Amino acid sequence: MNANAQMIAEPAATVAESGQYLTFLLGAELFAIGILAIKEIIEFNELTTVPMMPSCIRGVINLRGAVVPVVDLAARFGREPTATTRRTCIVIVEVQDSAERLVVGVIVDAVNEVLEIAPSEIEPAPTFGTRIRTDFIRGMGKVGGKFVVILAVNRILALDDVAGLEGLQLNGELADAAKPAVTV
Numbered sequence: 001m002n003a004n005a006q007m008i009a010e011p012a013a014t015v016a017e018s019g020q021y022l023t024f025l026l027g028a029e030l031f032a033i034g035i036l037a038i039k040e041i042i043e044f045n046e047l048t049t050v051p052m053m054p055s056c057i058r059g060v061i062n063l064r065g066a067v068v069p070v071v072d073l074a075a076r077f078g079r080e081p082t083a084t085t086r087r088t089c090i091v092i093v094e095v096q097d098s099a100e101r102l103v104v105g106v107i108v109d110a111v112n113e114v115l116e117i118a119p120s121e122i123e124p125a126p127t128f129g130t131r132i133r134t135d136f137i138r139g140m141g142k143v144g145g146k147f148v149v150i151l152a153v154n155r156i157l158a159l160d161d162v163a164g165l166e167g168l169q170l171n172g173e174l175a176d177a178a179k180p181a182v183t184v
Contacts, residue, residue: 044089058070117150137150
């Protein structure tokens with residue numbers, strides 16, 4: 001992880017002050033994001049693909065004249081890309097990346113509801129046994145006898161980190177194959 005990715009911190013207000021979380025499904029698993037990071041939820045429509053982007057960035061959308069990158073959370077977690085259905089949505093979030101605020105869309109299978117989770121009902125992220133990186137998990141919220149995985153969106157959507165993942169895949173022979181051929 002680079003220095004910029006380490007400097008990214010979840011805004012304290014997102015987790016501690018509001019206590020409200022948007023819950024959504026990825027496959028059969030329930031996840032949550034602090035409501036203060038959410039700008040809006042939109043219907044999934046066609047995306048414009050951009051060449052040479054990391055595989056978890058599915059494309060961009062035009063959101064009232066602004067170009068917004070759209071990340072497939074399932075792919076970001078190392079799973080199969082999200083298959084779109086009539087319930088698939090794009091959650092527009094605002095994250096702090098180094099010194100600037102970025103607006104990013106996140107593809108989810110289905111949005112559930114907004115839940116109030118008291119800080120006393122949030123356990124620390126487990127150190128093992130999860131199918132996603134533990135630094136992506138802000139905590140585990142206890143709701144109705146079950147756990148909801150509360151995500152650290154600033155960590156997940158750190159664009160330097162996303163670009164770094166793609167660089168790991170393009171090393172050695174793969175990197176040489178990705179370079180354009182030069183003819184003399």
